[in-house]
Amino acid sequence: MLVEVIATVLDNEDDEDGHLVVLQIIEDLMTKAREIFLDHFARLGVFCKVAQLASVSSSTPEPHAKLPENENDVSSCDDAKEVLPGKAYHWKDWCICRGRDCLYIWSESAALELSNGSNGWFRFILDGKLATMYSSGSPEGGTDSTENRGEFLEKLQRARSQVKPNAHSNPILSRTGPTSIVVGNWSLSSHKESQLHIHNSEGQQQATILREDLAGFVFESNRGTKHSFTAETSLGAEFASGWSGKRGKRLRSKIEALRHKVKTQAQEIYDKYFRAAQAQPRSVVAKLGAIVAQLERAVEKQMWSRSSHHDPNLAEAISSLSEVLDQQVSAYEVQSSGLVQALLSLFNNYKYTANLFMQRGQDVGNHKAAVILVHKLVAVLESIEKLPIYQYESPGACFGLQILTRRLRFRLERFPGESSLIDRTGRSLKMEPLATVSQLNNYLLKMVAKQWYDYDRSTFSFVRALKEPNVKISFRHQHDFDENGLIYWIGSNAKTAEWVNPAQYGLVVVTSSDGRNLPYGRLEDILSRDISALNCHTNDDKRAWFSIDLGVWIIPSCYTLRHARGYGRSALRSWLFQGSKDGINWITLYTHVDDCSLNDPGSCASWPLEGNNEESIRHVRIQQTGKNASGQTHYLSLSGFEIYGTVLGVCDDLGKVAKEAEASLRKQRRLLKTQVVKQMVVGARVVRGIDWKWRDQDGSPPGEGTITTELHNGWIDVTWDHGGTNSYRMGAEGKFDLKLASDAEAPANKSTSPSGKSRTNADGVALSKSSSTPSLADKEEGQAKVSVASTDQATSADNLAAKQAAAALTESVLSMSMARAGALVSGELATSDLATIVETLPTPENERSH
Structure with a gap:
């Protein structure tokens, strides 16, 4: 049974993981019980399958090639003690150069940009996507755009262009030891064999680890957890060429590395155990070979001499076959011996052969020879047929449930002649596999049918309500992010519709000290009411701020904030809550000094605005005045805001100042x-x-x-x-x-x-x-x-x-x-x-x- 499982797995195509496991099992069996299993492997054709696996794998280009001249150069050169601009460096297969304000480390699988002034974050490109790594270990791809990727690659190419063509590349940290190289806030060291550790002077315990055999890198966060980032695709020949212009000793991708490992192990097993055993076939296989040869000669003789219908050689061959079939003959041996082709020629040309076969089978005392032959032929057919049979889940397994985690992709197209719906033709759509048709219909309806916020501002229910004469609407705080605040009231159109983020649809206008584009997140994320806080923060700026044009006049009485997620220990500590009529002159409504109300990601807090302030305001601002919870940086992180008070009127020129x-x-x-x-x-x-x-x-x-x-x-x-x-x-x-x-x-x-x-x-x-x-x-x-x-x-x-x-x-x-x-x-x-x-x-x- 075990050998049958091994043979079945080896027959599977594009299953490198399974092949690797089976080859390891074969290695263990050969080490512990070679004589027992060699015969079983031969019977089921494992010898040939392993040989074929090695030969098929060898047809693909090897993921690495040796460069003797470079290796000699490396061995003859001492390690560089520092990294200088305009010079080429390398560690193993990773190229290193220093730019104007960054250190670049790249291979054909990944490229890293380490800013000299960074406190631990860095940008990288993997599988063609640009992302930024922070101390949490979760990369954020908010800056991944064609423009930003182009800017990243342009700076890298600019740094590479400073190195003279055909310049000699200097090795660094080729041997383990206490030596370290410092560039800006980054230090490079090699304390373990074939590993390069990258630390930041302000990054606490976090580290980035490069390994010689890994097409990517490992990031160790401040909490000690390790996250592996492995490339599935190559960055291209330009990165693969390195300093030498030739493909070095690199593993181009995870898949090719696995294929190479399967090929190598299959070749080792075949040369070590199977080559000699295959040269000495089993006795039953030798008998089958003799019978096949005898049947072929009988068929050939019958074709030339049609009068001899009772050839004794044919009768003898059939008798011998009946005896052999009663022994342990596998379907593989029947198929590989050529018996199927010989019987096809025999039965196709002579009708009496079937009767002769039945007769000779009875003469030798085996009344089930024909039944056994049919079973063997069916087994041969099952072993060689390659029909596309889809089985998403094997009996007793649960891997088929993984298909429920794959999103379905759609492309929208408006029906010809339709004019009442918004044209979303060409837009891509992803849907969870368990989503219902009703949910899909409701979602699409919001995309293609005009919603209340798509019409003119004057038609909004909350605007019409505030334009009533002598209107005063009060919003009182009950608990954090209840449905009694102004932001919720605006986003739900005076509670007449399902809530939407008002900043996303232009119902209010959010601005920041970073302009429109934040390092991570979007401006509207500071008004998010999602269950989980989003990652939204400014740059590390001691004067960072967020401002909101509410579009209404309010006398505030309370406000609520929620801390964002993503960046470790970035909660607000010292800030001002300010109000303004025109977005230029600001009145401080509340001064926070070392306020520890916000801590963990998603934590909320509210502050009453007590006093005799009877002046209405239109703009509010969160102005940072000191370092955040880290005590080192000034990232302003928010993912939720609500304000309460008395609204006196509405404005028509929303966002005018920002524009x-x-x-x-x-x-x-x-x-x-x-x-x-x-x-x-x-x-x-x-x-x-x-x-x-x-x-x-x-x-x-x-x-x-x-x-x-x-x-x-x-x-x-x-x-x-x-x-x-x-x-x-x-x-x-x-x-x-x-x-x-x-x-x-x-x-x-x-x-x-x-x-x-x-x-x-x-x-x-x-x-x-x-x-x-x-x-x-x-x-x-x-x-x-x-x-x-x-x-x-x-x-x-x-x-x-x-x-x-x-x-x-x-x-x-x-x-x-x-x-x-x-x-x-x-x-x-x-x-x-x-x-x-x-x-x-x-x-x-x-x-x-x-």
């Missing part, structure tokens, strides 16, 4: 591209610009630097006055990190802190009215700093005040005169830095105070 801000920012970038970039020459003095995201690389407080290279592919090198040097974007990715220092100069007597008013509520909490978020006091440094964005996009683009202010700032970019800049901005700007846009625009109150 004007975006339009102005685009205009400023166009002007930078056409006017300012031309002046970015070697020796020019620069400061941080509107898209600055590099933290304090320009010093603390921010200082000036000198351009040291010409503009190349949208990048330019700057040496800062405090000594640091790096490359910055001036057109790359459509961003501008710098501007001329002459554009940022301001009179020394110009105020750098916004004027404002402050008042105290009933609990003694100061309510300050300010006009600039970045001008908030930095408690960690104990001093005011010039407000500058440190994120991927202009942090304050969404807070642009008005068209005339944007026009004034645009003129200041073009102006090289301090006096003209002061005149255009009316002498009230805290700084002309484009990163702050117009968050410090003058207000009537400020003008009166002067």
Whole structure:
């Protein structure tokens, strides 16, 4: 029975896992009971099946090839002690080079980008998809887009292009030991054979492990859990070629590696155990061979001499066959001996042969010879037929249930002549296999039929309700994320429809310090009411914020927050909850200092807004003022928001401020591209610009630097006055990190802190009215700093005040005169830095105070 199972598994095609297990069983059987099982293996044809498995596997290209000349070079070269830009390095089959601000490690299976300033996160490409790894061990693919993948590959190719063609590649850490190589915040070491460990100085216990025999990498999170990421496909020949331009000793994919292992083990077993045994066939096989030869001669003789119908050789052969069939003859032996073909020729040409066969069988005392022959022939047919029989689950197994985990894919197409439904032709749709037709119908209905939020805003039930004269609608908090809040009321159209995320459908407008694109998640995710919190957070920016244009006037009385998931220990600790009428001037409604209400992912908390505040607001903002729960970073993570209070009216110009801000920012970038970039020459003095995201690389407080290279592919090198040097974007990715220092100069007597008013509520909490978020006091440094964005996009683009202010700032970019800049901005700007846009625009109150 065991040998039959082995033979059956070896017959299965494209089952490398099964083949590998069976080959291991054969190896064990040959080691422990060779004489017993060799005969059984021969009877069922295991010898030939193993030989065929080895030969078939060898027809595919081997996943690795030797490069003797490279190996000699490696053995003759000492390991490099450091990784320098412009030089080629390698560890085993992984290539390594250093770029402007990143370390790149890649093979044909995966490519890693380790940012020098990272606190443990890194980007990687695997199976053609771009993702970012965080300390949790769960990669996030929110940035996977054609643009971002292209940007990743462009930076990698730029780093590779700095290495001279045909340059010698230096090995690193080829031997285990305590040696480590430090690049930025990353350290590379090899403490175990054929393993490279990558650690981050701020990443606590997390580590990334590269193994020589793994087409991918292993990530060990801070919790000690290991996650393996293995490539199913190759990144392409360009990555496979490495530094040498030739395919190295690499395993191209998990499947090919498995096939290679099966081929190798099958060849070893056949050479070690089966080759000699196959040369000495079983005695019954030899008898079958003699009978077949005798039958073939009898058939040939009958064809030439038709008068001899009772050939004694034929009768003897049939008698011998009847005796042999009574012995242990397998279907494989019957088929491989050629008996089937010989009997076909015999019975096809002579009708009397059947009677002769029956007669000779009775003469030898075997009355069941014909029955045995039929059984053997049926067994031969069953063993060789290859009909496509689909059996999703074997008897007693549960693997067939896995089919319920595979989603069904559809492509939508609108019926010709249909005009009432939205055209979604070409859209892809995934459906769980257990979803019902009714559920599918309801889902499609929402996609193709106009919903209440697809119509004009004036038709919404909640808008019409708020336009009633002398209307006041109160929303009172009962428990976290109940159905009594304003966000739920707007998303459910005044509780007349099923709730939808109001930010997703433009019912409210969410903006952030990172602009429209967050590192992970979407802007609407901060209003999510899903059972499980989503991963939604800003960049690591000490001035990070989220802002919501509610589109209604409300006197707030309470608000609720929910912490996001995904990034370890990133819950809010110190922040301001602010309100505004215009999205420019903000009133602090609640000050949180080291507030530990939010902790685990998905945890919620609510805060009453007590006091005598009777002023209605339209915009709300969560403004971070200190480090998060990690004590190290400033990621602002939220995945749920609700607000309560009394609503007094509704606004028709929803999102107007954000749209004007975006339009102005685009205009400023166009002007930078056409006017300012031309002046970015070697020796020019620069400061941080509107898209600055590099933290304090320009010093603390921010200082000036000198351009040291010409503009190349949208990048330019700057040496800062405090000594640091790096490359910055001036057109790359459509961003501008710098501007001329002459554009940022301001009179020394110009105020750098916004004027404002402050008042105290009933609990003694100061309510300050300010006009600039970045001008908030930095408690960690104990001093005011010039407000500058440190994120991927202009942090304050969404807070642009008005068209005339944007026009004034645009003129200041073009102006090289301090006096003209002061005149255009009316002498009230805290700084002309484009990163702050117009968050410090003058207000009537400020003008009166002067």
